[in-house]
Amino acid sequence: MQMGLVVGRVTATRKDEKLIGSKLLITQPIGTNDTLKYLPIIAVDTVGAGVGEKVLYVTGSMASRAAADKDAPIDAAIVGIIDSLDWERSGG
Amino acid sequence: MQMGLVVGRVTATRKDEKLIGSKLLITQPIGTNDTLKYLPIIAVDTVGAGVGEKVLYVTGSMASRAAADKDAPIDAAIVGIIDSLDWERSGG
Amino acid sequence: MQMGLVVGRVTATRKDEKLIGSKLLITQPIGTNDTLKYLPIIAVDTVGAGVGEKVLYVTGSMASRAAADKDAPIDAAIVGIIDSLDWERSGG
């Protein structure tokens, strides 16, 4: 999984019918010290996440397991909301 | 999923027979502020997207779920057309 | 899928038995304006591609769908030969 910060929301009226009803959140990967990194991805929320929350997200085919519709074409899903990160060693 | 901008179209007469009839669109990943990033990919359109539209696309094995032929060798598919992006926090 | 340029061929006598008979082509990812990018990959040819041709290739588990032996350990396959790229907007 990766750590991300939810920074916004996507509206897409025309979409795959299996995505109807999914909450699509713009999620920015984060690294050490909460730095924002790389490109934001669009993840399906499965845990009630909101903008400004730090989350855990899964990518690839495993993401679809977390979705309400297991057959949906989903490659990124938010599967947890981070309460705290305990860095006992400094990361890179 | 990722956000992309459709920038063109590919013509390929000789191709895997399961790709016959697929509309193959050159899609450029986009980041914060609609900046174009990384390499363009070739995605199968499944929602009637056109050049100049901002889209959501899926990569990897989940992409084939959106295709008409679920057994096609497809690793990228456009699954939504973006109406709007609501950035409530600035991304990286 | 991604766009690539076939730049060479690999010979490997000792290999997984399910790869015997596969044509293994060195394929360089290409971006806007046919620039060569990142690391070349080794893709199994499934459409009769040759050196110097621009091709479409699939990566990951979907690549094996294009192979003659659907159970082969293949993560990259050439699935089309590009006739033309119509860039209607400039990519990144």
Add this chain to the structure above:
Amino acid sequence: MQMGLVVGRVTATRKDEKLIGSKLLITQPIGTNDTLKYLPIIAVDTVGAGVGEKVLYVTGSMASRAAADKDAPIDAAIVGIIDSLDWERSGG
């Protein structure tokens, strides 16, 4: 698989129910000479790893095979603890 250094732990009370009970470790990819690289990932521990240990981790759908619940939405799992790395040639 990749080599990583476990640098911390994640607490996430609200999460996918299939992740309940999983130990989620912040794991930093490492390269030659133990340099820390790229973004830390969050991996499910399956071998009793702890902070400060060098580990082997698997990403993608194969990671879920190592988990207690084979149906969990997991895309990264620690599958070994590295005793030693024998570099007989210098890496890049």
Add this chain to the structure above:
Amino acid sequence: MQMGLVVGRVTATRKDEKLIGSKLLITQPIGTNDTLKYLPIIAVDTVGAGVGEKVLYVTGSMASRAAADKDAPIDAAIVGIIDSLDWERSGG
């Protein structure tokens, strides 16, 4: 598949039981002119490769197809030993 140079070996006594007996090789991705690139990965050897050899390796779920135990949590496997690379065009 990708091209790599085997640069060393990993010893991991505590590991997933499905990895017991696997030879784990530190493999450095290589690019044009045999330059060493990116992070080394740990690949399961399935063809009798040794340090100093140039190899073909598969990543992702397809790697497990090459392993002795098809259910092992493996995301990288060496599937061929490269005899020669015929570069007919220069890569990037």
